Amino acid sequence: MNKPKNILDLTVDEKKEFLKSFDMVLSDCDGVLWHGKTPIENSGKGINLLQAANKRIGYISNNSGRSDQEYEEMFRACDINFDLNNLCHTVKNITSYLKHNKFEGKIYAIGSKSLHEELKSAGFEVIEEPNYAEEESFIGFLQYISVKEKVSAVILHGYWNVSATNLVRAQVYLSENPECLFITGASDMFLKFRDKNILGPGMFTKMLADCTNQKPIVLSKPGIDLCDIVLKKFNINDPKRVVMIGDMLDQDIAFGKICKFQTLAVLTGGATLEDFDKAEHRKVLPDFYANSLGDFIQFFDELDCENVEK
Numbered sequence: 001m002n003k004p005k006n007i008l009d010l011t012v013d014e015k016k017e018f019l020k021s022f023d024m025v026l027s028d029c030d031g032v033l034w035h036g037k038t039p040i041e042n043s044g045k046g047i048n049l050l051q052a053a054n055k056r057i058g059y060i061s062n063n064s065g066r067s068d069q070e071y072e073e074m075f076r077a078c079d080i081n082f083d084l085n086n087l088c089h090t091v092k093n094i095t096s097y098l099k100h101n102k103f104e105g106k107i108y109a110i111g112s113k114s115l116h117e118e119l120k121s122a123g124f125e126v127i128e129e130p131n132y133a134e135e136e137s138f139i140g141f142l143q144y145i146s147v148k149e150k151v152s153a154v155i156l157h158g159y160w161n162v163s164a165t166n167l168v169r170a171q172v173y174l175s176e177n178p179e180c181l182f183i184t185g186a187s188d189m190f191l192k193f194r195d196k197n198i199l200g201p202g203m204f205t206k207m208l209a210d211c212t213n214q215k216p217i218v219l220s221k222p223g224i225d226l227c228d229i230v231l232k233k234f235n236i237n238d239p240k241r242v243v244m245i246g247d248m249l250d251q252d253i254a255f256g257k258i259c260k261f262q263t264l265a266v267l268t269g270g271a272t273l274e275d276f277d278k279a280e281h282r283k284v285l286p287d288f289y290a291n292s293l294g295d296f297i298q299f300f301d302e303l304d305c306e307n308v309e310k
Contacts, residue, residue: 004265004276004289007299015303018288022243022262024056024234028221029071030063031247031269032293033078040268042294044078049296057086058234060244062186062220062251064091064114064157086234090157090185091115093219093229095122097183098153100229105152108173110166111185112158119155127151129166145169150177154208156216157185162204174212182208184216187223188251221246222254230259245293247271254284264288 010018025047027033033043051057066074068084075082095118107126109115119126127149144165151173156162174180188200209216217225236242239260246252247269256263265271265286275281276289290296 002285004286007264007288007290008295012302015299019053019303021241022055023241024058024236024243025050026058026060026230026234026242026244026256026261027293028246028248028252028269029059029061029074032245032266033080034074035269037074037077039074039078040292040294042297043268043292044080046293046296047078047080049300051081053300056234059087060221060230060255061087061089062188064089064185065112067114088230088233090220091118093226094155094157094183094185095119095124096229096233097217097219097225098122098124103153103181106149107153107155108151108170109155109157110162110170111156112160115155115157115185129169141165141168145172147172147176151180152177153181153183155183155185156201156205156208157183157220158201167204167208170208171211174208174214182212182214182216184218185220187218187220188248221248221251222258224258226255227259249275249281249284249286253286256286257284262287264290266290266292268292 007015007018027047032040033047034040047057071087072082072084091112091114094115099122103124105125107119107124109119109126116126145168147169154170154173156170174182184205186200187202187205189202189206190197191200205216217223219226219229230236231239240262242259242261243264244252244256244259244261245264245266246256247266249265249271253263253265263286265288267273267289268291276285
């Protein structure tokens with residue numbers, strides 16, 4: 001199996017060949033452009049150099065916790081010219097999927113405030129319920145999960161406020177209506193925290209899927225259902241002419257491979273060089289890697305030097 005190539009280790013001719021091989025860049029955000037609210041050094045310069053080389057730029061994020069305004073502020077902080085229409089994140093993916101499939105019916109949504117607001121603003125009927133049984137007893141719990149209304153979709157995205165009661169209620173909705181859609185957003189099984197793996201939202205998706213025997217429609221990376229949405233949104237006719245950039249092998253790089261994109265991992269987030277040698281990651285090895293997006297500064301400098309010498 002070929003190991004990923006560092007873009008700075010490519011010869012000048014290989015750099016030229018790589019640059020000519022794609023027309024569009026799709027980039028993750030967290031761990032690639034910024035950490036939390038702090039821009040990663042030179043990430044914006046890397047994006048701007050790619051854009052100056054006539055590459056179309058789009059962004060795909062599993063993080064829907066930010067508002068559109070907050071995303072705009074983060075891109076400004078990175079000195080990146082940003083158009084909201086070029087951002088594809090999970091909450092928008094969910095509403096796009098529902099609209100495209102002409103969904104009708106009630107929705108039971110477990111997730112962030114932004115998820116509820118987006119669904120309602122898109123005209124969908126969302127059941128507003130607390131995330132807990134009002135009475136902390138088994139009787140109160142049973143009353144809470146004894147549902148009467150028919151729900152046509154259960155959506156699970158984000159897990160900051162997930163409770164056992166609303167997970168069981170979601171299970172009841174899915175079990176009582178075989179036609180009920182099961183849609184999920186972020187599918188990360190683990191998240192990085194201080195160099196350790198902590199439970200991710202994908203764990204809760206797996207719990208519901210296992211107890212209902214229902215395969216979820218995954219509208220975040222690396223869900224195959226997201227691929228069609230991305231291809232249509234960005235008018236991609238030839239996936240091989242696209243480079244997917246990300247910091248997570250199991251999400252970003254795996255998604256790029258599902259979509260038949262070229263892939264480039266940056267080492268500013270969840271992936272490390274050591275991960276490339278681990279058995280569980282060998283199927284999701286990127287084609288290329290860089291220490292950060294800032295490596296494109298040296299990448300283009302070396303190409304410019306070659307042109308000057310000629």
